[in-house]
Structure formats: C-alpha cells, structure tokens
Amino acid sequence: MSHNPQDVQFSTYGPERFAEHLPFARRGYLFTVPGGFPEDTPAHTNVTDWEMATYRARGEWEVRDINGERRVWGTGPSRRTAVGLAFQEIARKRRQRAKDIAEKRVTVLGLEPVxxxxxxxxxxxxxxxxxxxxxxxxxxxxxxxxxxxxxxxxxxxxxxxxxxxxxxxxxxxxxxxxxxxxxxxxxxxxxxxxxxxxxxxxxxxxxxxxxxxxxxxxx
Known part of the structure; x- marks a missing residue:
C-alpha cells in the first residue's frame, strides 16, 4: 500500500467530472488513498478506499475527498506537497480513530483491544x-x-x-x-x-x- 506522494497514481479530470456548485476546480487530478492506510492501524479498523481530487485553488494546490466529507485535507504550493500533507492528516485521523475504537472496546464493552x-x-x-x-x-x-x-x-x-x-x-x-x-x-x-x-x-x-x-x- 503506497503512501509516498511520489508513488501515487494520478488521472486527470475535466469540467464534466463535477457539477459546478461542488467545491472542486474544473480541472485537476484524481487519486486514491487505500482503505488500509496507514499500515500500522489494525486491519479491523480499515475503511473503504477514498477517492480524492487535487487541483489549483486560490493560487495553491488543494486536496479534497470526493465521496465523504468533501473536506480539505491538505494545501500547498505544489501538488506533491499538498498530497503529502493530505496523507499525513488522513493518517493522523485514522490512527486516532483506531485508538478510540480500542479504548471503547476495553473500557465500555469489556473486550480485548483487537x-x-x-x-x-x-x-x-x-x-x-x-x-x-x-x-x-x-x-x-x-x-x-x-x-x-x-x-x-x-x-x-x-x-x-x-x-x-x-x-x-x-x-x-x-x-x-x-x-x-x-x-x-x-x-x-x-x-x-x-x-x-x-x-x-x-x-x-x-x-x-x-x-x-x-x-x-x-x-
């Protein structure tokens, strides 16, 4: 499972990909964050693959998920920087979610962490x-x-x-x-x-x- 921005596979999209009212530029790039990323989270906390878009907005690159919250996960002066910061933020949030799941299993449900x-x-x-x-x-x-x-x-x-x-x-x-x-x-x-x-x-x-x-x- 690749999480190095240099190894991410991009595909281009054009004006027909998103409706005009959605918060995506008319042209940009699509890529995928694997559901098992980062690899140090337990497999039972994995989610589905996330489809992401990165595009130019307000003079910089922006990364936003397509099918979920449609929130901005990273911005930067280059596409590589923005995507790298997005991966870091997604990893942080998923690690916190895995920690919360483990704590709930133990303290609330009386189960083992995994x-x-x-x-x-x-x-x-x-x-x-x-x-x-x-x-x-x-x-x-x-x-x-x-x-x-x-x-x-x-x-x-x-x-x-x-x-x-x-x-x-x-x-x-x-x-x-x-x-x-x-x-x-x-x-x-x-x-x-x-x-x-x-x-x-x-x-x-x-x-x-x-x-x-x-x-x-x-x-």
Missing part, C-alpha cells in the same frame, strides 16, 4: 462437477448466441485443459483453505474476525475445506 480470533482465507479452488469428468475451473467462456457457456478446466491432477459445456447436469463447487489466528500477533487484512473461539471455529468449519492454526514461531 478481536482475538481471525480466520484468513489463503487459497481457493472451484471444481466443475459433471457426470463425465471433474475439473478445476480456470475460465468461463460465454457461449455463442443461444448456446450455454463453457467451462475451461484442467484435470484435478494438473493435466491439459479441456471444456465442459454448462447444463443442468453440471455444478460448481468452490472450496477454501485458510489459517486460524489466535492472538498470534498477525493482523491479516482480509480475514473474518471473532470475539470468541467458538464462533471462529464454527466459521472455519462451515466455510473451509481445511484450516490450519497459525504458528507465529514458524515465521
């Missing part, structure tokens, strides 16, 4: 089950007009690819494998999180074919 159990998906495979064969799905190919789609698969042993035409006799089954985290110090970004072991184990059993316990000593 949900202690996490079930992380580390792999998945989709099988195409047909009367004549079972294959590992690689691609769904749309059929010609009026024809069923075709599943491009490979043998479960990793053989050559072949096609299975979709019909009522064919089903798809996706299985997942993962890692069960229990106060190990890891903070997987995309994981289901639980307050108690019973719920975490039930989730792992219901949603995964296999789930291994994390061993922090192996890292």
């Amino acid at each position: 949900p202690p159990y996490a079930v992380e998906v580390t792999g998945a495979v989709t099988l195409v089950l047909a009367p004549q064969a079972i294959g590992v799905l690689r691609l769904i190919q749309p059929g010609d007009y009026g024809q069923n789609a075709e599943y491009r698969v490979v043998d479960v042993d990793g053989g050559d690819p072949y096609d299975i035409r979709a019909d009522n006799s064919v089903t798809l089954r996706t299985t997942q494998v993962g890692v069960f985290h229990d106060r190990c110090g890891h903070d997987p970004e995309d994981a289901a999180r639980f307050e108690n072991e019973t719920d975490a184990v039930a989730y792992a059993l219901q949603s995964m074919a296999m789930c291994w316990p994390c061993n922090v000593l192996d890292d």
